[in-house]
Amino acid sequence: MSDALPYDSHRLRHLAGEIITNVRELSQLGWTPATSSNFSERLDDRHAAITVSGRDKGRLTEADIMVVDFDGQAVGSDHRPSAETLLHTQLYRRFPEVGCILHTHSRNQTVASRLFSGAGHMRLEGYELLKAFRGNETHETALDVPVLPNSQHMPTLAAQVDALLDRGPMWGYLIDGHGLYAWGRDMAEARRHLEAFEFLFGCELELRRLTAGH
Numbered sequence: 001m002s003d004a005l006p007y008d009s010h011r012l013r014h015l016a017g018e019i020i021t022n023v024r025e026l027s028q029l030g031w032t033p034a035t036s037s038n039f040s041e042r043l044d045d046r047h048a049a050i051t052v053s054g055r056d057k058g059r060l061t062e063a064d065i066m067v068v069d070f071d072g073q074a075v076g077s078d079h080r081p082s083a084e085t086l087l088h089t090q091l092y093r094r095f096p097e098v099g100c101i102l103h104t105h106s107r108n109q110t111v112a113s114r115l116f117s118g119a120g121h122m123r124l125e126g127y128e129l130l131k132a133f134r135g136n137e138t139h140e141t142a143l144d145v146p147v148l149p150n151s152q153h154m155p156t157l158a159a160q161v162d163a164l165l166d167r168g169p170m171w172g173y174l175i176d177g178h179g180l181y182a183w184g185r186d187m188a189e190a191r192r193h194l195e196a197f198e199f200l201f202g203c204e205l206e207l208r209r210l211t212a213g214h
């Protein structure tokens, strides 16, 4: 390991491998179309491993993962980190227990974000799968997934997310016409949350189709 690196490069290798494997699977599900989506894992208390901007997320290699500090600055790389890096670093900076952040653009996530942007949230209620979210012990609970207006100005989006986070613990939010951010303590938990959101969005959209006009 080089002395010049301010982080553990063995850990970086391990996390890069985990990101590559998991993102390939997510991509095969069709959740990362047209180079969209971005992914990261916490390296330590000042750095994260994150996807390089604009790469095909279905074909990631180690060269597509880079390091940023929690100001979003590249460390030891000339590549440009994800355009949405700030939405990752704000969570790592604020919550030491957050270890992994997954952002995807699936059809269900995108359609749901459009449908519920007016209300500002999407209510998930009565589903056994709500127990997939850390802290939820029963299906007898309701989860309001926030839907934020989209913006290309990351500080604007990040400020809106910060205001939501002030209200209490949450595991994800939608951005209108854009996609989903989900996170957890590690890859396994972030992925469980992401898959639960996706499944529940699909159920809600299907119910709307089945009951339309009734």
Ligand SMILES: CSC[C@@H](O)[C@@H](O)C(=O)COP(=O)(O)O
Pocket: 034, 035, 036, 037, 038, 051, 052, 053, 054, 055, 081, 082, 083, 084, 103
């Ligand atoms: C290819 S359009 C999607 C992008 O604008 C963005 O929303 C996204 O998810 C991927 O951006 P990236 O800079 O590759 O991390």
Ligand SMILES: [Zn+2]
Pocket: 036, 037, 038, 084, 103, 105, 178, 179
């Ligand atoms: Zn995006």
